Amino acid sequence: MSTANPADTATSTTAAVPASPAAPVGSGTDHRWVWIVVAIAAALPLLHFIAPNVISDYRLFLMSTMMIAAIAVLGLNLLTGFNGQISLGHGAFYAVGAYTAAVLMDKLDLPYWTLLPMVAAVCFVVGFLFGLPALRLEGHYLALATFALALAVPQMLKYKWLEGLTGGVQGIVLLKPEAPFGLPLSEDQWLYYYCLIVTVLLYWGAWNMLRGRSGRAMMAIRDHHMAADTMGIDTARYKAVTFGISAAYTGIAGALSASAIAFVAPDSFGFFLSISLLIGLVVGGVASLSGSIIGGIFTVLVQNSAQALSNFVKNDIGLPYDLSPYSVYGILLLVLMYVMPTGIAGGVVMAWRRLRR
Amino acid sequence: MEQLIQQIASGLANGAIYACVALALVMIFVSTDHINFAQGEMAMFSTYISWQLIQWGLDYWIAFFATVVISFVAGVLIERVVLRPLHSAPVLSIVVVFIGLLAICNSVAGTAWSYLIKEYPTPFPKELFGLSGLIGAHQLGVVVVTLVVLTLLYVFFRYTPLGLAMRAAAQNPVSARLSGVRVDWMLALGWGLAAAVGAVAGMMVAHIVYLDPNMMAGILLYAFAGALLGGISNPGGAVLGGFIVGVLENLVAFLGNAAEKATGIYIIGNGEKLTVALIIVITVLTLKPSGLFGRVVVKRV
Numbered sequence: 001m002s003t004a005n006p007a008d009t010a011t012s013t014t015a016a017v018p019a020s021p022a023a024p025v026g027s028g029t030d031h032r033w034v035w036i037v038v039a040i041a042a043a044l045p046l047l048h049f050i051a052p053n054v055i056s057d058y059r060l061f062l063m064s065t066m067m068i069a070a071i072a073v074l075g076l077n078l079l080t081g082f083n084g085q086i087s088l089g090h091g092a093f094y095a096v097g098a099y100t101a102a103v104l105m106d107k108l109d110l111p112y113w114t115l116l117p118m119v120a121a122v123c124f125v126v127g128f129l130f131g132l133p134a135l136r137l138e139g140h141y142l143a144l145a146t147f148a149l150a151l152a153v154p155q156m157l158k159y160k161w162l163e164g165l166t167g168g169v170q171g172i173v174l175l176k177p178e179a180p181f182g183l184p185l186s187e188d189q190w191l192y193y194y195c196l197i198v199t200v201l202l203y204w205g206a207w208n209m210l211r212g213r214s215g216r217a218m219m220a221i222r223d224h225h226m227a228a229d230t231m232g233i234d235t236a237r238y239k240a241v242t243f244g245i246s247a248a249y250t251g252i253a254g255a256l257s258a259s260a261i262a263f264v265a266p267d268s269f270g271f272f273l274s275i276s277l278l279i280g281l282v283v284g285g286v287a288s289l290s291g292s293i294i295g296g297i298f299t300v301l302v303q304n305s306a307q308a309l310s311n312f313v314k315n316d317i318g319l320p321y322d323l324s325p326y327s328v329y330g331i332l333l334l335v336l337m338y339v340m341p342t343g344i345a346g347g348v349v350m351a352w353r354r355l356r357r
Numbered sequence: 358m359e360q361l362i363q364q365i366a367s368g369l370a371n372g373a374i375y376a377c378v379a380l381a382l383v384m385i386f387v388s389t390d391h392i393n394f395a396q397g398e399m400a401m402f403s404t405y406i407s408w409q410l411i412q413w414g415l416d417y418w419i420a421f422f423a424t425v426v427i428s429f430v431a432g433v434l435i436e437r438v439v440l441r442p443l444h445s446a447p448v449l450s451i452v453v454v455f456i457g458l459l460a461i462c463n464s465v466a467g468t469a470w471s472y473l474i475k476e477y478p479t480p481f482p483k484e485l486f487g488l489s490g491l492i493g494a495h496q497l498g499v500v501v502v503t504l505v506v507l508t509l510l511y512v513f514f515r516y517t518p519l520g521l522a523m524r525a526a527a528q529n530p531v532s533a534r535l536s537g538v539r540v541d542w543m544l545a546l547g548w549g550l551a552a553a554v555g556a557v558a559g560m561m562v563a564h565i566v567y568l569d570p571n572m573m574a575g576i577l578l579y580a581f582a583g584a585l586l587g588g589i590s591n592p593g594g595a596v597l598g599g600f601i602v603g604v605l606e607n608l609v610a611f612l613g614n615a616a617e618k619a620t621g622i623y624i625i626g627n628g629e630k631l632t633v634a635l636i637i638v639i640t641v642l643t644l645k646p647s648g649l650f651g652r653v654v655v656k657r658v
Contacts, residue, residue, distance in 0.1 A: 086449055088394075088456065133643040139448040140392045141646065144581060145639055147394060151578050152635040159632075160623050271574065275456060282453055324467065330460030337450050337457070338442065 034203075034290070041196055045189045057188040061260070062304065064188070067195040068256045070296025071202055073280035074289065075249025078206060081287035082215065083242040084222030085134065089146035090250050091273035092153045097123050097251025098258040098269070099157065102172045103165050105258075112177045112259050116198065119255040120248040127247020131240040138225075150274040157266035171265025174258060191260055198256060199293075202249060207289055209245075218242055219287075250277070272326065276303070279329045282336055285343025294344060302328050363492070364607040370496030371565075371579075372603020373503035377558035378573075378580030379599040380507070381551040383592050386584075388527035388547045391440075394455040396555055397577030398462035399435075401570060403428040403556030404563045405466050408477060417480040421560060425553045432552025436545040466570045477563035499561045506557055507596055510550070514592075523547060575631055579606065582637040588651020598648065602637065609633050 044063070048055040076090045100122045101115045130149070134142055157166055166172070179190035209215050220228040221235050229235050258264050276299045284295025306325040340347040378396060385393045393399075403424050410420035439458065443451055481498035514520035525533040526543035534540045559573065566572050579602055587598025613625035625633070641648060 080449065086452055088452070133639055136643050136646070140390070140452070141642055143394075143448070143452045144392050144585075145642055148578055148581065148631075148635040148638045151574055152631040155628060155631045158628060160626075160628070275460060278453065278456060286449065324464050326460050327464035327468070330457045330462075330464060333453050333457030333460065334439065337446075337454050 038196075038200055042193075045185070045192055048189065057186055060192040061188045062300065064192045064195040064260055065257070066297045066300045067199045068253050068260060068296070069276070069280060069299050070293040071199055071256070072250045072253035072277050073284060073295040073299070074202065074206060074292040075246045075251075075253065076277045076281050077284070077287065077289070077292045077295075078210075078218075078249060079242055079246035080281060081285075082210060082222065083218045083239065083246075085131075085239060085243065086139065086143045087146045087246075088143050088278060089149035089153070089274050090246075090277045091269050091271070092146075092149045093123050093127055093247040093250040094254035094257075094273060094277070095153050095157060095266075095269035096126050096247070097254030098264045099166060099172075099254075100251070101255035101258045102174055102264045105174055106167075106172050107165065113180075113194075115255055116252055119251050123251025123254075124244040124248040127251075128240050128244035130247070131243025134243060135236050135239055146274075150271045154266040154270050157269065166266070169266060171263060174262045174264070176262045177259050195256055195260070198252065202252065203289065203293075206249070210289070214238070275326075275329060279333060281343075282333060283344050285346040288343065288346060291343050291346065298344070361611065364611045365604055366492040367496055368604035368607035369600060370492070370499045370603070371606060372583070372600035373500045374558050374562045374576060374599075375579045375583045375603050376596040376599030377503055377506065377554050377561070378576060379584035379587070379595040380510070380592055381555040381558070382580060382584050383589055383595040384547050384551040384554070386589050387592070388523070388544050389440075391451055391455070392581075392589075393551070394452065394577075395458035395462060396551070397573030397580070398459045398466075398570075399428070399432070399552055400555035400559035401573040402462045402466050403431075403552070404477070404559035404568060404572075405470050405570075407556070407560050408475065408563070408568055409470075411478060417478060421480070424556050424560065428556035429549040429553040431549075433545045433549040435552070436548035440548075441541070463570050470570075472570055475568040477560075477568045479564040495564055499565075502557065502561055506554060510554070510592075519546075575634070578631055578634040578638075579603070582634045582641070585638060585641045585646075585648055588648030590651045591648070594648055594650030597650065602634075605637075606630060606633065 041063075044055060045060060048060075072090070072094055075093070076087060079085050079087055079090075097119045100119045101112070104110045104115055104118065105112060134145065137145055158168055160168075176187045177191060177194065178187060179185040183190065185193070210218070217228065217233045217238050220231065220233060221238055225235060279302075280292070280295030280299045282295075283298045284293070285291030303325045306328065309328065310324070336343065378400065381396055381400075382393055385391055385396070406427055407420045407424035410423055411417060415423070435458070439454065440451075443454060479495045479498070481494045514524055522533070522538045523543045523546060525536070526538050526540040527547070530540045533543075558576075562576060563572065566576070580599060583599035583602040584595040585598070586602060587594030587596065589595065610626055610630070613623075613629075617623050617626070
C-alpha cells in the first residue's frame with residue numbers, strides 16, 4: 001500500500017468537519033520526522049545527568065502530562081476529526097479511564113502496568129455503548145448529547161452507590177509508579193518513559209489504523225455518510241467502533257494521568273476538561289495525528305503558564321484582567337476558527353509548503 | 358400530599374425559568390439551525406450586569422429593563438460580529454465558536470465580579486396573600502413574569518409585521534428575501550430577542566440559585582432537556598417542555614426521597630439532577646428526536 005497520507009485522500013466538499021488540507025500523518029518525510037522526535041524525546045532524561053537544572057524532574061513530569069494530554073486529544077481526534085462525530089464530552093471517558101485505573105489499583109492492588117489493557121477494554125465498552133444511541137445523532141444533536149454528558153460526569157462520580165468504590169467527593173489517593181528492575185531512575189523520569197512508550201505505541205496504532213481500510217472507511221463516513229453506506233461500508237458498526245476506540249484512547253490517557261498525579265477526584269473531570277480536549281483538537285488541527293500531539297502540548301502549556309500570562313497582562317500591558325486558562329481557551333477558540341481553521345499544525349504546514357515553493 | 362403539591366408548585370417555578378431559556382434556544386435554532394451552547398453563560402453575564410446596576414443604586418425594575426435592553430443589543434452584536442462570518446461554516450466550527458463564547462463569558466464574568474457567590478435581590482414582597490406555604494412569593498413572581506414575557510413574545514410574533522417578517526425569515530429565508538424581508542437583520546434580531554429572554558431567566562433564577570459565574574450550567578442543561586422534550590423546532594412546545602421538565606425534576610427528587618424513606622434504599626435524589634437531565638436528553642434524542650410537539654423534518658437528499 002502506498003497510500004501516502006490518509007487525511008490527504010480525504011478531499012471533501014460536504015464534510016461535517018473542516019477537512020485538514022495537509023495533515024502530516026504518514027507521508028515519507030514526515031515519517032522520518034516522527035522517528036527523530038521520538039529519539040530526541042527518549043534521550044531527553046539522559047541529559048539530566050549533564051544539566052540537572054535544565055532537565056529537572058518537574059519539567060519531565062510536565063512533559064509527561066503533555067504526552068497524556070496528547071493521547072487524550074488523539075482519541076478525540078479519531079472520533080471528531082477522522083470520523084466526523086462531534087464530542088464535547090470526552091472528559092467523561094477520561095474520567096472513566098482514570099477511575100477504572102484508580103479503583104483497580106486501590107481495591108485490587110493491581111500493579112499500574114497491568115492496568116492499561118483493562119482500562120482500554122472498559123473504556124471501549126463504555127464508548128461503544130454511548131456510541132450506539134449516538135448513531136442516530138448528527139452534528140448539533142450529538143454535540144448536545146455529549147455536552148450534557150460532560151456536565152453530568154462529576155455528579156455521576158459522586159453517586160452514593162459508587163461511593164464505596166470511588167471514594168465520593170474525597171476521591172482516591174494513589175501511589176506513584178516506581179522504576180522497575182532497579183533502574184536508576186527517579187519516579188518522574190520513569191513516568192516520563194512510561195508515558196513515552198504508551199504514546200508511541202498508541203500513535204503508531206492510530207497511524208496504522210488510519211492508513212488502512214478501516215481508516216479510509218472512517219473518513220468516507222465523515223465526508224459523505226450516505227455515499228459511504230452505498231459503497232458497502234457498514235456505517236453503523238464503524239461509527240460505534242470508532243466511538244469505542246476513541247474512548248479507549250482517551251481513557252488510557254485518563255489512567256496515565258491517575259498514575260501521574262496519584263490522585264483522582266470527581267471535580268477534576270468537569271466540563272473544563274472536555275473543553276481542554278476540544279481546544280487541543282482545534283489548536284492542533286482537526287484530522288491531524290501529529291497535530292494532536294501539538295494540541296496536547298499546548299493545553300498543558302496554557303494551563304501551566306496561565307499565571308505568568310496573567311502577570312504579564314497585568315504588569316506589562318497594564319490591563320486589569322486576570323487571564324485564566326479558560327479565557328485563553330475562549331479567545332483562542334474564536335480566533336483560531338477565523339484565522340487558522342486547520343489549527344496551528346495545519347497552519348504551519350501550509351506556511352511551510354508556501355515557503356518551499 | 359401537601360408536600361407533593363408544594364414540590365409541583367416549586368417545580369413549575371423552576372420550569373418557568375427553563376421555559377424561558379428553552380425558548381431562547383429555540384428562537385436561535387429555528388432561524389439558524391444552531392444550538393447555542395453559550396446561551397446560559399450569556400444569561401449569566403446579563404444577570405451580573407443587572408446586579409452591578411442595582412449595586413450602583415438603581416431601582417430593581419429599572420435595572421431589570423436596562424439589562425434586557427443591553428442584552429438585546431449585545432445579542433444583536435454577537436450575531437453580527439461573531440457568527441455572521443461563519444454563515445456557511447461546517448457544524449464543528451460553529452460548535453467550537455459557541456464553546457469559545459461560553460468560555461469567554463464565564464471567565465470575563467469571573468474576573469470582573471470574582472467567582473464568589475453573591476446574593477441577588479428579589480423584587481417581590483415577602484408576604485403573600487393567602488397562598489403562603491404552598492408557593493413562595495418569589496416563585497409565584499417568577500411564573501408571572503415568565504408568562505408575561507411569553508405572552509408578549511407570542512403577541513409580537515403573531516400580530517406585528519416585524520414578527521411576521523422574522524417568522525418568514527426563519528421558515529423560508531430565500532422566499533422571504535425575495536419578498537423584501539431583510540433576512541440577515543431578522544437573524545440578528547432573533548439573537549437579540551433570545552439574549553433578552555435569557556437575561557430575564559437569569560435575573561429571575563439568580564435569587565434562587567444565587568449569583569455566580571457557573572450558576573447557569575445546570576439550568577442550561579435542563580432547558581436543553583425541556584426544549585428537546587417539547588420539540589426544538591416548536592417554540593410553544595419548548596415552553597411546555599420547560600415546564601414539564603421543571604416539574605419532573607422536582608418529582609424525581611421527591612419520589613426518590615419517598616422511596617428512600619419507605620425502603621431505606623437510596624436510589625436517586627437532588628445530587629443526581631444533572632444525570633436526570635442527561636438521561637432525558639439522550640432518551641428524547643434517540644427515541645423521538647422531534648420531541649413531543651415538534652414537526653418531523655424530512656430531508657431531501
